[in-house]
Amino acid sequence: METDPVPGSPTRPNLRLQATTFPGYPASSLSPSFKLDEGYSDDTRSQPDKELMPENVMMLPDWxxxxxxxxxxxxxxxxxxxxxxxxxxxxxxRLNPLLHMDPVVKLPPELTSEIFSYLDPRTLLTASLASRSWRARILDSGLWRLLYINEGWKVDMRAIRNFEQEHAEAISPLTRRARPQYSETDLGEPKLKKRVPPTWLASRSNGGDITAEANGLGSLGPDNEGDHHMTDANERRNSTSTAPSSLPQPPSFLQPPVKSSLLIQCPNGTVKVNWVHLYKQRRRLEANWHQGRFTNFQLPHPSHPEEAHSECVYAIQFEGKWLVSGSRDRTVRVWDLETKRLWYRQLVGHTKSVLCLQFDPSPEQDIIISGSSDRSVILWKFSTGKKIHQITNAHADSVLNLKFDDRYLVTCSKDRTVKIWSRQELSVMDEDYPRICKGGGASYPSYIVDLNEIAPNMLEASIANGHIKSLKPYTHLMTVAGHGAAVNAMQLLGDEVVTASGDRMIKVWNIRNGACMKTLMGHEKGIACVQFDSRRIISGSNDNTVRIYDHVSGAEVACLRGHNNLVRTVQAGFGDPPGADEALRLEAQEVENDFWKAQQAGVPVDLGPRALRRAGHYSNTAGSRDPRNISALGAKIPPGGGGSSWARIVSGSYDESILIWHKDRDGAWSIGHRLRQADAAANAARANLSEAARAAVSAQAQQLQAAQTLLALPTGNGTAAAAVPVPAPAPAQAVEEMQDQETNDESPPSHNANPTSDPTGAQETTVVHDGHHPQPGPANAPNPVAANANPPNPQQLAAPNPQTVLPPHRQAQPPSSRVFKVQFDSRKIICASVDPRIVGWDFACEDEEILEACPFFQGL
Structure with a gap:
């Protein structure tokens, strides 16, 4: 460096740099301070970074x-x-804030929420340990609400809004003055060095990070802890050990569970539901389903056996805290699921068995509709039990099933027809007025006007003159005939009605004109039950299978084999996330592409099932994607029906079992758990007994088992051993009387429930036509005490009669537990069977946190 004097000017140093090349820095000459704007900048610092420059930094000279x-x-x-x-x-x-950029702080909350939504919950919880800013963004309630919905779980938004309104706090002026300006959410945590200048704090407070406020964490004041700086996980682990328990903690699916509140307190006094907590509790509830953890209960409560139906229960439906049941004893009963007791008196009006029902407890509807073997349909007021209307002779034979919505009531019958009834007053100008379709299977009453054959001006004149009158509520609109056997089950959704019949066919009808839109075949025997969810049709049949069909193409995409008798009832929940149609279509297309590739490669995929079995391959049609297992092409849903990993199907059968089907890792359906109605009734009754009563039940069961073993042993002369004194739950005479009652029903079945004599299947038309089937034992007789049977009533245990001895051929047999109806929601399964007691499996397992969140959960 040299100093050259310049005449006429003050002396100043002249800096001369040698041309030296350093690694990572190319050699260059001096460049002017002004550059031409070429649409980009070499300055990699963003504007917020420049604002981080403190005001007390020395200004550099221009040179x-x-x-x-x-x-x-x-x-x-x-x-x-x-x-x-x-x-x-x-x-x-001082350079650290410039060198470490936290993207969570830099990016808007909307972008970080979108990015985090692609991560699984476990990864999110791990990432939340990075820093306070990461924790605030990851624990954002809106993010976990999105994750909850994307899992395919449904939620009752009306219940959530009502819950928030009930717990909202009205902030008074005194409370507002007493509240500090800023909520110190991190009070008590170790403080880090201050690295944030006031100018940056001002800009951040103006811009606002509203994520913390959305979580109820309060307004963010001066960030003395330096949240913008990413700290090490070990440092965070040490610092959180001193945090107060009031701080919101991230949910953890590891042990021990982290406690969390269902509500979040906002600074303005309002409260919001904590979706992080909801997600965690729903995940725990689903884990109970998969691992088979449950408690049993029964209706009525074991302490009140007098409230039970006197005969078998054919129909049930529950919603919220209410359950309605219909029985062979001709009554309809309303139960409170919280108390396990009758809500009010039994509803009497039918003269024969109640086979089907549906109810809506909402104040807008407040209705129960029931159908019976007496061919009638009765409308009851749900809140009071008062009969408000009756459709006498609704069909020519037993009413086997019914469904309703705000517009229509649809019934199906043993007389092979389906009928549509109005629920509101209808005029010919209404959209819901039936449109006559000629050439189909629908017939219409004479008072239904064909709008295609009358001019608009004539129609208006006829209405004005009173020649065409409005139809009253519950007026018959049309009759649909197309099945060749009894229509055992049906489902109503939108403008489509899906029916299942003993003729082995499923049909889809248009409810507005009665036209048959498609017919599905595949079952080998009569069909007993059906469900429709707009994408899939699920059915259970007398061929012991549950089958899944694509609604659009009609292709069969799965066949579930696990029962060994008639599948009487089925319900499925697939857990489709929002906008699943396109994802399902692409998934199905990928499976078809694999099929064609396998065929081109010479794999024997297009052979029939018998040829594949001869080749040593046993086809798995429960949803397998192996090209050799594909039985239909062109479906809009993949094999198995698609859905989320939480999907499940619950089916009940005459084999006295209930199967819970889950998806395995390959997406195929497999039996997760097998439940038995008799076991549930025994567990529910045993849970209500005292310790002494439980010991008596166990002793009686062991005594009876030992006696039966001795009776089966041969003596020296080849005869059976002599009878030993064993406790008998009921006299033989009572058993015979009940058997006679079962046989002499008011409308006995025309054939067995599982016919084999007719190869055409015509005799399967009444597979479940009336619900009446001769049983090996009484429906309402006391249960015998056996090792695998229900325990006796506590009143029976009070005074047992150990001297009662029955010959082997007169021993009372346990009543059949054939399952007639099952229904499940997010929390429980409830079953109706030959046993007059209604039993249930509660997967909440009496967990307080799960029970607190369950009112907001809905099914899949």
């Missing part, structure tokens, strides 16, 4: 700023080399 970046870097390096070690550490400490 330094005019140098190239590489020259300035070399100058800075030379200056740093001249500093002492403490001064160098201070400079590095």
């Amino acid at each position: 330094v700023l005019s140098q190239s970046e590489s020259d300035r870097a070399e100058l800075a390096y030379s200056l740093l080399r001249s500093l002492s070690t403490p001064a160098l550490v201070a400079v590095v400490d």
